[in-house]
Amino acid sequence: MSIYLNTSSVPGVLEDSCHLMPFDVEHDGSANVSSYFTTTIREEREGPTASFRGRPLNGQHFTLPIGYSGIVVKENRKPVTEDEDRELNITHRFQKMTYWNLDKLPSADDRFTQAMQWADIAKALHRPVDEESSQKSVTGK
Known part of the structure; x- marks a missing residue:
């Protein structure tokens, strides 16, 4: 099996906000997120807070x-x-x-935060190395 990503529509695609929720919603279809979720978001000193079906989100x-x-x-x-x-x-x-946690504040220990660090790590690992700097790191001079 192959998975094809149709990129022909990219120029006309809408720019939108995205929320990564810490649970699955058993629903396929549209939802009125702007009326029922976005309106509950409050900006606090520690970051945004909200609730979903009575459960607190940070x-x-x-x-x-x-x-x-x-x-x-x-x-x-x-x-x-x-x-x-x-x-x-x-x-x-x-x-x-915005990524959300149930019942706890986001931290560096979250899987999402750790996964996002891989972009910087991959960039550093695959950066071209010139001869001069590689010689300095080998000899320590």
Whole structure:
């Protein structure tokens, strides 16, 4: 099975906000997020707070690293078998997002925060090394 990402619609894709929630919502379809969730967000000193179905949420705003863009994809037709190819279409893009924790403040120990550090680590690992600086690191001079 192959997964194809249809990038032809990227120039016309809407820029939107994105929220990473710490739970699954068993719903496929539209939801009136701006009326029922966004309106409950309060900016506190520790960061944004909100609630979802009575459960307290603590959030942190996050801007994607330079050179990265977030995308939201949708699969218009589900495959019938596991071997069938899949095609995803880009519906929205974002540069900023808010990730949320249930019942605790966001911290450096969160899996999301740790995962986002990999962009900087990968950049450092794959940066070209010139001869002069590599000689200095080997000899210590």
